[in-house]
Amino acid sequence: MYNGDGFMLSWTKGLDSCGCTATPDSFIGPFVDPGQDLVHLDLAFDNAAGNFKLHATRIVTNFKNLVDADIDSNKIYIIENGNTSGLYEFTLPVKQATFVEPITDDKELILYPNPARDEITMLVNESGTVSIKLLDINGQQLLTREWKNFDKVERHITFGCSDLASGCYTLEITKGNSITFKKVNIMH
Structure with missing residues (x-):
């Protein structure tokens, strides 16, 4: 089963944050929100439910006219062509891997x-x-x-x-x- 993290840039134009119906030319996007956001996605399998659960967390909000993004190690670089137009760098925390050695008496x-x-x-x-x-x-x-x-x-x-x-x-x-x-x- 897949467990993992991901990131996405949300770009929605023409709707308000309450989800009011948009006109056909309003460029409906995934979050029904007029902002443009950097979102962290955490996908994990829930054994009790027998299905995947997605948790989405907004990290940065209110970009304008996103052009591109790139992930390099624990940094995300975002190019914006709006508001102040520029390159933004976001450093993410790094999960530390741990190792636990199980106790075993395997003489075989x-x-x-x-x-x-x-x-x-x-x-x-x-x-x-x-x-x-x-x-x-x-x-x-x-x-x-x-x-x-x-x-x-x-x-x-x-x-x-x-x-x-x-x-x-x-x-x-x-x-x-x-x-x-x-x-x-x-x-x-």
Whole structure:
């Protein structure tokens, strides 16, 4: 499911903020508001409702004749050709990613070396299917692998990590119905 943030510039002409009916040539826009605004959009899935919910928050109001906008990292640049005509810069707060290492007593799986440089090896003492997902600190899935039909013997599974940036990662290991999370540090 998608969870995320977005931004949009609202441009509406010809209606008042109470939503009164407009004439056909009034250039109706999305917010039924005579202003032109920078709006933050937050889209999240609501499990209880079984649907997405959208929260919209006006950040800046009353632009006039917006020309263009660009997002670069945590800054939004807006060009206006009205009122004072100019380039505006808005700095947004940056969400800090956090990492919590779950406690696990998994004696069936050993991961080495940790920190890793070029490759990571898992020692698996499990039968059946084993799959892994390597996630970055923001939860983005970077790598997926699956091995099927393991016997109940010790197996060494090796996969490369030389193309990944140095940093902290999470390895999600699925064995049958159990999921284990291991912290992996990569240092080049």
